[in-house]
Every structure is written in structure tokens, then in C-alpha cells.
Amino acid sequence: MNVLGIETSCDETGAAVVNNGWLVRSNIVASSLKDHQQYGGIIPEIASRRQLELIHYVVCEALDKSKLSLQDVDCIAVTRKPGLIGSLLVGISFARALSYSLGKPLVDVDHIKAHIYANFLRFESEKHVPLPQLPAIGLVVSGGHSSLYHVKDYNRFDLLGQTKDDAVGEAFDKVARILDLGYPGGPVIDRLAKQGINKELRFPRAAMPNSYDFSFSGVKTAVYNYVNKNKSVDGFDPAKVAYSFQESVVDVLVDKSLLACQRRRIKSLLIGGGVAANSTLRERMFDRAKSFDVQVYFPAMSFCLDNAAMIAGLGYRLFSKPRG
Numbered sequence: 001m002n003v004l005g006i007e008t009s010c011d012e013t014g015a016a017v018v019n020n021g022w023l024v025r026s027n028i029v030a031s032s033l034k035d036h037q038q039y040g041g042i043i044p045e046i047a048s049r050r051q052l053e054l055i056h057y058v059v060c061e062a063l064d065k066s067k068l069s070l071q072d073v074d075c076i077a078v079t080r081k082p083g084l085i086g087s088l089l090v091g092i093s094f095a096r097a098l099s100y101s102l103g104k105p106l107v108d109v110d111h112i113k114a115h116i117y118a119n120f121l122r123f124e125s126e127k128h129v130p131l132p133q134l135p136a137i138g139l140v141v142s143g144g145h146s147s148l149y150h151v152k153d154y155n156r157f158d159l160l161g162q163t164k165d166d167a168v169g170e171a172f173d174k175v176a177r178i179l180d181l182g183y184p185g186g187p188v189i190d191r192l193a194k195q196g197i198n199k200e201l202r203f204p205r206a207a208m209p210n211s212y213d214f215s216f217s218g219v220k221t222a223v224y225n226y227v228n229k230n231k232s233v234d235g236f237d238p239a240k241v242a243y244s245f246q247e248s249v250v251d252v253l254v255d256k257s258l259l260a261c262q263r264r265r266i267k268s269l270l271i272g273g274g275v276a277a278n279s280t281l282r283e284r285m286f287d288r289a290k291s292f293d294v295q296v297y298f299p300a301m302s303f304c305l306d307n308a309a310m311i312a313g314l315g316y317r318l319f320s321k322p323r324g
């Protein structure tokens with residue numbers, strides 16, 4: 001079964017064709033990121049206008065690359081929520097019109113859950129790579145969300161905890177802004193932190209005991225205060241700030257995820273979302289999980305950031321097994 005996925009929740013316009021929920025035949029992503037960079041963050045009005053300009057071309061290219069025509073598509077899956085309302089509306093309207101004109105079913109997909117589902121996607125050349133086992137603990141770390149789930153099945157996600165303030169990616173972006181590193185901040189901090197390894201600078205970790213919730217605004221404010229106080233002092237090193245900030249965030253994400261695995265007696269941990277591209281988070285999670293006997297999965301880099309393959313994949317599962 002071939003599912004055409006459409007993703008337009010923020011600044012990326014994505015279309016993909018996925019076979020039987022896992023085999024990615026094409027995955028096209030166009031981004032309006034460059035148009036937002038001068039503002040230091042996403043401007044919703046610009047994002048939705050660019051979605052409108054790009055959607056038709058992106059869908060055509062996804063079909064071309066998959067060597068399939070619209071007639072070969074069995075179902076259309078589209079991101080329903082969460083996201084910027086204007087951007088979402090473009091994808092949903094486009095998908096609805098396609099579904100109506102072709103007489104093919106349409107499935108609404110939740111963007112956050114799809115980030116976790118990205119772990120089940122494979123290209124033709126990766127056919128042999130085993131798929132994760134369910135149940136699992138799922139950690140979504142993106143620009144807009146930081147949530148921990150007990151994933152019982154493809155269509156049964158129990159929310160265990162979420163951020164009480166900033167999302168992790170948002171904290172990376174804001175700290176990058178404080179350090180004048182540009183937008184988006186995650187990839188720059190990831191790179192810079194490698195040059196700033198140190199032991200003397202330590203930012204607070206919001207433990208939030210007896211809860212799977214997160215809080216990242218405290219560490220962001222601590223960075224802000226530190227930078228304001230020290231930026232003119234000799235020896236001030238943005239790389240050290242990047243390293244110590246990243247350490248405090250990664251520590252909390254790793255601790256809470258593995259605690260959830262241990263308490264729920266679950267042996268699979270699935271990470272997803274833009275921050276899942278972070279090299280320290282990947283290394284630390286694999287390393288620490290060994291002593292918990294937990295198998296950790298991260299999506300391929302191209303499936304960490306927003307993409308439509310994850311929407312098509314989860315759409316297939318929801319279509320085959322609707323929520324009871």
C-alpha cells in the first residue's frame with residue numbers, strides 16, 4: 001500500500017511516498033528557513049505564504065522520485081496538528097482536495113507522534129536494519145515540543161510528561177541567540193560545544209522530582225545572566241557556555257527517559273524530533289542505556305527534522321488500524 005504523506009506544520013513543506021508504513025520511496029522537503037533567519041525565528045505569516053507557493057511542486061517531485069503516479073497512491077496522510085495554523089491549513093486543504101478529487105481516503109496524523117514513528121522508516125538499502133519493538137518509551141525533542149510517552153502501539157500513546165515552559169529546541173535556539181550565533185541554534189551549539197569542554201562552568205538542571213515533566217527556562221535564564229555578567233570579562237568563551245548548557249539539557253533528557261524505561265520495565269527507547277540530531281544526546285543516550293539493558297533508536301538524520309515520510313508511515317498504521 002502506497003501512502004502519500006504531506007507535512008506543512010511549520011517552515012518545512014514536505015511530501016513523501018511510503019510503502020506499507022516503512023519503505024520510503026521518496027521524501028522531499030523544501031524549507032523557508034532562509035526567509036526567517038534575519039528575524040531570529042519563524043514568522044508565521046511568511047511561513048504560510050511560502051507553504052502555498054511550494055506545496056504543489058513538492059508533491060509533484062515526491063511522486064516523480066517514487067516513480068508512481070497519483071493513481072498508484074492508495075491513501076493520503078496529512079499533518080493535522082500541532083503547528084502554525086496558516087501553515088497547517090495549506091497542507092490540510094491541499095490533501096483534502098486531492099483526496100476528494102481522486103476518491104482516495106484521507107488520514108489525519110499528529111505531528112509529534114509521527115516524530116517518534118520516524119524510527120520505523122527505512123530506505124530500500126536499509127531493508128535489513130531491524131525495526132524497533134513495541135511497547136517503547138518515546139521521547140520527542142523538537143523546536144516546539146518536549147514530551148515523554150509510553151508507546152503501547154502505533155495508535156496508543158500515553159503521555160508521561162512534557163515541558164512546563166520552553167521546548168528543548170526552543171532553549172537551544174534562545175541560548176544561540178543570547179550568544180549571537182544565529183538561527184536555528186541547535187546545530188551551531190552542537191558543533192561549538194565540542195570546542196568548549198570544561199568542568200568549571202555548570203548550569204542548573206531542573207530535576208522536577210517524581211515527575212516526567214521537563215523545564216528548560218531556568219537553564220536558559222541562567223545562561224542569559226551568566227553571559228550578561230561575563231561577556232566583557234577576559235577569557236569569556238562562548239564555546240564553554242554552549243558545552244555547559246548542552247550538558248545540563250542532555251543530562252535531564254537522558255535521566256528521565258531511562259528512568260521511564262526502568263520504572264515501566266520497557267526495553268525500547270525511541271527518540272524523535274529536530275533535537276534528536278544532536279550528537280551529544282545520541283552518544284550519551286546510547287552509552288547510558290547499556291547499563292539499563294535498553295535498546296535505543298534514533299531516526300536517520302533526514303527523518304529527525306520535519307518531513308512527510310514520518311506522516312505517511314504513521315498514516316499507514318492509523319489507516320490499517322484505526323483507534324478503537
Ligand code: KG4
Nearest residue numbers: 142143144169184186274275277278305306
Ligand atoms: O522537529 P523540528 O524540525 O521542528 C519542530 O517540530 O519543532 O525541530 C527543530 C528544532 C530547532 O529548535 C533546532 O534548533 C533543533 O531542532 N535542532 C537541534 C539540532 N538540529 C536541529 N538541536 C540540537 N542539536 C542539533 N544538532
Ligand code: ZN
Nearest residue numbers: 142273305306
Ligand atoms: Zn517537528
